[in-house]
Amino acid sequence: MAIDLDRLVGFHQKALNLREQRMELISGNIANANTPGYKARDIDFQSAMKMAQTDQRQSMVRTDSKHIGGSMHTASFIQYRSPTQSDTGDGNSVEVQKERNAFLDNGLRYQATIEFLNGKLKGMKKALSGGQGG
DSSP states (O other): OOOOOOHHHHHHHHHHHHHHHHHHHHHHHHHTSSSSSSOOEEEHHHHHHHHHHHHTTOOOOSTTTOOOOOOOOOGGGGEEOOOOSSSSSSSSOOOOOHHHHHHHHHHHHHHHHHHHHOOOOOHHHHHTTTOOOO
């Protein structure tokens, strides 16, 4: 019986990719906190993950290396954040504390996903070795 790694970890791989891209956006927001006119951006993570789930269920199998591979276009999920505080007058919408909190939350979720994947791979390794060692 063939092991389909994409079915085992594909969804979580997409989650990690999204979290990485979100981390880059948030760090860009923090870096531009003092840039006049800069608008804070973020990924609509829930919509992107729903799309990843749909892609997971409807994914096609590549039978030849010349076939076009599917990928998620995260650019369509990037949105500008609406500031909760009043404008400072320079048009910048970055709220540093909110960005730091989002960065920490995203980082913890990234780490949790890695730990979950690690557990799945250890379980698979254990199953392949007949339950001996790890």
